[in-house]
Amino acid sequence: MSKDFSVHVEHVTRVEGHGNIVLNVKNGKIEKLQWQVVEAPRFFEAMLRGQNYNELRSITSRICGICSIGHSLASLKATEDALDVKISEQSDILRHLAIHAENMQSHILHIGYLVAPDLLGVGSVFPLIGTKHTDSVLKIVKLHRLANEMSDLICGRTIHPIRLVVGGFSVVPTEKQLIHLRKQLVEARALTQDIATIIHSVADKLPDFTRETEYIGLRSDDEYALYDGVICSTDTGDHPDHKNYQSIMKEYLVPHSTAKHAKHARESYMVGALARFNLNSKQLHPDAQEVASMFGLKPINYNPFMNTVAQLVEFVHSIEDSIHWIDMLLDKGIKDEKPVKVKVKAGRGVGIVEVPRGILVHDYTLNSKGYCTKANCIIPTNQNHANIQLDMEKLVPQILDKPPKEIELTLEMLVRAYDPCISCSTHYLDVTFV
Amino acid sequence: MKQKPRVAVFDFADCEGCELEIADLEEEILELIDLVDIVSFREVMKEHSDSYDIAIVEGSVMRPMDEKRLRSIRSKAKILVALGACATMGGINKIRNQWMPEEVKKDVYGDADLKGNELFDVFKTKAVNEVVPVDYYVHGCPIDRDEFKMVITSIALGKKPEIPRYPVCVECKKNENICQFEVGRFCLGPITRAGCKAICPTHNSPCEGCRGLIKKAETDCVKEVLERYKLSYEDIRRRCTMYNYGREECSVDE
Numbered sequence: 001m002s003k004d005f006s007v008h009v010e011h012v013t014r015v016e017g018h019g020n021i022v023l024n025v026k027n028g029k030i031e032k033l034q035w036q037v038v039e040a041p042r043f044f045e046a047m048l049r050g051q052n053y054n055e056l057r058s059i060t061s062r063i064c065g066i067c068s069i070g071h072s073l074a075s076l077k078a079t080e081d082a083l084d085v086k087i088s089e090q091s092d093i094l095r096h097l098a099i100h101a102e103n104m105q106s107h108i109l110h111i112g113y114l115v116a117p118d119l120l121g122v123g124s125v126f127p128l129i130g131t132k133h134t135d136s137v138l139k140i141v142k143l144h145r146l147a148n149e150m151s152d153l154i155c156g157r158t159i160h161p162i163r164l165v166v167g168g169f170s171v172v173p174t175e176k177q178l179i180h181l182r183k184q185l186v187e188a189r190a191l192t193q194d195i196a197t198i199i200h201s202v203a204d205k206l207p208d209f210t211r212e213t214e215y216i217g218l219r220s221d222d223e224y225a226l227y228d229g230v231i232c233s234t235d236t237g238d239h240p241d242h243k244n245y246q247s248i249m250k251e252y253l254v255p256h257s258t259a260k261h262a263k264h265a266r267e268s269y270m271v272g273a274l275a276r277f278n279l280n281s282k283q284l285h286p287d288a289q290e291v292a293s294m295f296g297l298k299p300i301n302y303n304p305f306m307n308t309v310a311q312l313v314e315f316v317h318s319i320e321d322s323i324h325w326i327d328m329l330l331d332k333g334i335k336d337e338k339p340v341k342v343k344v345k346a347g348r349g350v351g352i353v354e355v356p357r358g359i360l361v362h363d364y365t366l367n368s369k370g371y372c373t374k375a376n377c378i379i380p381t382n383q384n385h386a387n388i389q390l391d392m393e394k395l396v397p398q399i400l401d402k403p404p405k406e407i408e409l410t411l412e413m414l415v416r417a418y419d420p421c422i423s424c425s426t427h428y429l430d431v432t433f434v
Numbered sequence: 435m436k437q438k439p440r441v442a443v444f445d446f447a448d449c450e451g452c453e454l455e456i457a458d459l460e461e462e463i464l465e466l467i468d469l470v471d472i473v474s475f476r477e478v479m480k481e482h483s484d485s486y487d488i489a490i491v492e493g494s495v496m497r498p499m500d501e502k503r504l505r506s507i508r509s510k511a512k513i514l515v516a517l518g519a520c521a522t523m524g525g526i527n528k529i530r531n532q533w534m535p536e537e538v539k540k541d542v543y544g545d546a547d548l549k550g551n552e553l554f555d556v557f558k559t560k561a562v563n564e565v566v567p568v569d570y571y572v573h574g575c576p577i578d579r580d581e582f583k584m585v586i587t588s589i590a591l592g593k594k595p596e597i598p599r600y601p602v603c604v605e606c607k608k609n610e611n612i613c614q615f616e617v618g619r620f621c622l623g624p625i626t627r628a629g630c631k632a633i634c635p636t637h638n639s640p641c642e643g644c645r646g647l648i649k650k651a652e653t654d655c656v657k658e659v660l661e662r663y664k665l666s667y668e669d670i671r672r673r674c675t676m677y678n679y680g681r682e683e684c685s686v687d688e
Contacts, residue, residue, distance in 0.1 A: 013480040016450050038553055040447035040496040046538035047529040051672065058642060059676070062526050062575065065451020113457065113478050124479030126472070129464070138461075145460045156637035158458065159451040159576045163637050170638040253546050258553050 003028055007408045011038075012415050014114040014124070016066055017381075017422020021411050023396065033396055035389045035415065037257040039422045048375040053079050053344070053366055054166060056375075060362065061160045063377065064421055066109070069102035069155055070355030071362070072164045073227065074377075077351025078362040079166050083370075084347070085340055090332070091168035092227075093325050098154045098164065099226045099353065100318040100325075105147035105158060106356035107273070107311040107318075110419045111199065112140030115308045118413050119202040136198050139191050143315075146184050150322070153177055167339030175334050182326045185319050189287075192316055196291050199312060203295060206309075207410055210302040211394045213387055214266050215275035216248065218354050224283040224317060225276070226354040232279055234300055235265040243350045245361050249378050259422065261386040262378070268386035271358025272418065273310035274301065288317035304391055305417045311356075344370035357381055357421050381420045388418055439590055442474035442486035443517075444507055446493030446500050447527055447559075451576040452518035453477045453492055459579055466583065469590040484510060488589060492517040494527040495560040499552050508566040513589060516562045517582075519575035519644050519677055526575070527559040528679035570595060575644035575677060578630050598628040599648055602641050606632035614640045620665055622647070622673060644677045 007023040018039045024032040044063055048056055057075040061068040073095055080087065087095075113125050116136075122128060128137050148158045153173050155161030163170045173181075218229030219238065231239040231248055239248050251260040263269065277284075278299045281292065292298070292313045297306055346368040352361050358380030365374040391414055399407055445453060456463070457478055466472075473483040489511035495501055508514055519525030530538045535556045539548060548554040562568055572585050581597075588595040598604075602623035606613075614621035614635050621640035623632065627648045634641050 011476055013476045013482070014478060016477060018445075040493075040500055041539075041542065041554065041556060042447055042496075042527060043530050043538040043542050046533065046541040047526065049541070052669065055672070055676065059526055059529070062449050062451075065449040065454045065576065068449070068451060109457070117480070123481040124475075126467070126479060126481075141460050144458075148458055148460075156639075157576075157633060159454055162634050162639050165639065253543060255551060256553075 005404045007404055007411065009408060009412060012412055014117070015416055015420050015422065016064070017420065019415065019420065019422050021392075021408075021415065023407070023411070025400070028400065030396060030400075033392055034256055035385065035392060037259040037385060037422055039258055041258045044377060045375045048364070048372045051372050053083065053342075053364075053370040053372065056364060056372055057164065057166065060377065063379070065159050066106050066421055067102060067355040067357065067360070068160045069098050069151060069158075069164070070353055070360055072155075072161050073099060074351040074353045074355075074360045074362040076164060076166055077353065078349040078364045079351070079366075080349065081351055082347040082349025082364055082366045083166075083342055083345060085167055085342055087168050087340055088337055090172070090329065090335060090337055091339075093329055094154055094169055094172065095164075096227050096325050097322055098151070098161070099355075100322045101147055101150040101154055103226065103356050104315055104318045105144065105151055106419075107315045108140060108143045108147060108195075110356075111195070111308055111312055111315075112137075112144065114416055114419070115413075116140075116199070116202075118409070118416065119199070119205040136195070139194055143188060143191055143195065146188055149184070150181055153181055165339050167342055168337060169339065172334060172336060175330065178326050178330060178334065182323060182330075185323050185326075188319055192319060196294065196312055196316075199309070200294060203309070206303075206305040207395075207413065208303070209305060209391075209395055209398070211304075211391055212302050213390070214264060214269035215278045215300070216264060216269050216271050216383070217275045217279050217359050218352065219279055220283075224280050224321070228353075231352065231359070233264060233269070234275075234278055242352055243348070245350060245352065245363070245378065249361070249383060251378065251382065257385060259379075259382045259385060262383040263386055268390050269383065270304065270387045270418075271380050271383045272307055273314050273356070274304065274307040275358060276354060277301070277310040277313060284313065285317045285320035287320055288313045291316050304387070304414065307417045307419065311419070344368070355380060357419055358383060379421075381418070381422060384418050384420065388415060388420075438469065438471045439487040440473045440483070440485060441470045441488045441490060441586070442483070442507075442511070443472070443476070443490045444474075444492065445477070446491065446504065446521070446562075447496045448493035448518065448520040448525075450477060450492065452572075452574075455576050455579050456582065459583065462579075462583065466586060469587060486511060488513045488515065488586075490515045490517050491562050492521050494520045494524050495562065495565050496527070496556045497552065498555060498557075501560075501565050504562065504565050513569045514562075514566065515570045515572060515585065515589070516568045517572050518577050519573065519646075521562045522568075522571045522573055523646055523678065523681060524559050524561040525644065525677050528561075529676065531558045531679050532675075571597065573597070573627060573645040574630055578633075581629055600628050601648060602626045602628045602630065602632050602635070602645075604628055605630070606635045608632075609636050611635050615663070618663060620663060620670065620673060642676050643674065647674070647678050647681065
């Protein structure tokens with residue numbers, strides 16, 4: 001059937017930041033299909049120039065409201081790498097908890113508020129209140145609140161953390177607070193199972209679509225890598241030289257996007273929960289693995305829509321792993337430690353962490369007085385843009401006979417599946433348009 | 435019964451953290467929904483209407499295309515509320531105003547030819563009130579959820595929200611914190627607008643001035659601080675301009 005139609009979604013809703021979907025079809029043929037990122041550029045790398053090493057974290061936290069803890073941790077790791085600062089074991093454990101708290105907060109927000117409305121056929125969670133789904137919404141709200149309270153406790157504040165400082169923590173939680181948090185996490189187990197059951201009951205609404213691609217994330221021998229590890233690809237394996245990340249994450253600019261795109265071994269790659277699952281699923285807590293099998297999620301899964309399911313799996317893992325770290329802290333006894341003292345020197349440092357949307361890199365060069373002379377940040381969402389575009393190019397021909405409204409919704413759902421965080425900034429020199 | 439005011443939330447250049455603070459009200463957002471109808475909030479809802487009474491605007495203005503969108507929002511709204519430091523005063527987005535737009539573009543995008551591409555057509559960062567009139571301000575980076583609730587409730591009830599014009603030190607003292615200066619850090623609390631419950635010093639970190647300066651940094655006082663804490667003028671200038679570049683003091687109506 002030949003037909004003419006167009007889909008133009010200006011500023012896709014229920015995602016962080018501004019992106020457009022453009023599809024023009026003439027005589028049944030695709031004339032234009034583009035995922036456009038129209039967010040105003042913010043120039044963070046320029047803003048960091050001349051700032052003191054102590055202030056880099058505060059500024060880069062503001063790259064993104066949702067993953068400000070992750071940006072803070074990547075920033076601190078880069079600064080500490082440049083200054084040869086080794087944090088204490090206690091700080092290391094607390095940072096593991098910080099990253100779990102953020103992962104939980106961001107994942108449940110995405111699963112509950114951003115994706116679930118599509119699966120339930122509504123525009124947002126608001127119309128669900130007062131219907132048979134009220135109870136589910138309240139459960140999601142409860143889990144979201146718990147993740148935020150955990151962030152508040154460990155980091156001082158969920159959005160733009162305060163306690164995360166160079167060398168450790170400005171304040172550490174008390175034993176009593178940790179015991180209370182542990183209790184809350186234990187209570188959250190049953191709630192999370194309920195949410196998994198609800199999502200499972202509507203999981204058939206997730207499109208059955210696959211496209212082979214490369215997945216990149218951190219990998220560690222010790223644990224399901226979030227706070228630390230080496231860069232790893234499903235195509236090329238481990239890349240231990242962290243300072244040479246640019247040989248893996250090759251960024252480039254396209255004219256319809258203020259965010260940079262990236263590629264490695266293929267035309268595009270994917271980062272985020274599904275990438276981490278595909279790389280490291282064996283290291284997940286058994287309860288998390290159980291949720292994965294409930295949804296039939298096995299590595300390597302090439303369906304981007306399953307990213308939301310991978311987030312749910314990670315949510316379960318984060319609860320269990322947090323309980324494990326809290327037990328370790330309680331066992332050792334929490335000490336009122338001051339941050340490690342810093343000796344300022346010139347150098348370059350690279351900090352890499354896994355944030356909810358994927359692998360994040362901060363790279364700073366400091367002069368001998370501790371001021372930043374050069375900065376580079378590689379943002380997860382930017383690494384996914386090319387993959388989103390290529391997914392769209394494979395997906396649209398498969399659904400071209402559907403009504404335009406349905407095509408539009410499926411494309412929106414695809415973008416949402418990646419949980420893009422578009423506000424995040426970008427940079428780097430020697431770029432060329434392709 | 436009187437119709438509830440219709441509220442729409444919009445965002446420009448920023449991290450969307452202040453909108454997220456609204457979402458983080460959790461169950462309390464239901465209390466707000468009793469007072470107002472949320473008709474547009476792109477970050478969390480697909481529903482959208484161009485008919486609204488109150489526009490809540492987050493973020494700074496970077497490009498002519500953003501300016502145009504902001505003017506159109508203003509023309510539809512009876513009341514406009516600037517949400518968060520990026521909107522109320524430019525915030526950290528103004529750090530780059532110490533250089534020309536062309537220079538920062540080259541820094542970030544290299545030699546790529548961006549001429550004629552409106553997406554990249556940036557001017558120096560502007561706060562919302564440098565483009566359109568603003569009726570009310572919710573300060574901070576990020577905003578304080580309780581203050582946001584208070585401001586929206588006041589507007590919905592036709593009252594003027596009370597925003598502090600005293601310094602962060604007042605709230606810091608109330609929390610019985612040890613002064614950041616006493617532990618050897620340079621803190622902007624004495625000259626920054628309160629309303630944040632002194633959250634940073636309470637977590638043992640110095641105030642960075644995200645709610646705007648209420649007083650000029652007095653030269654004599656600055657000199658004394660410099661000497662006492664062995665700080666350079668450059669350190670203080672940088673801290674004072676992290677959120678407040680190009681601003682000496684907030685105007686009274688903010």
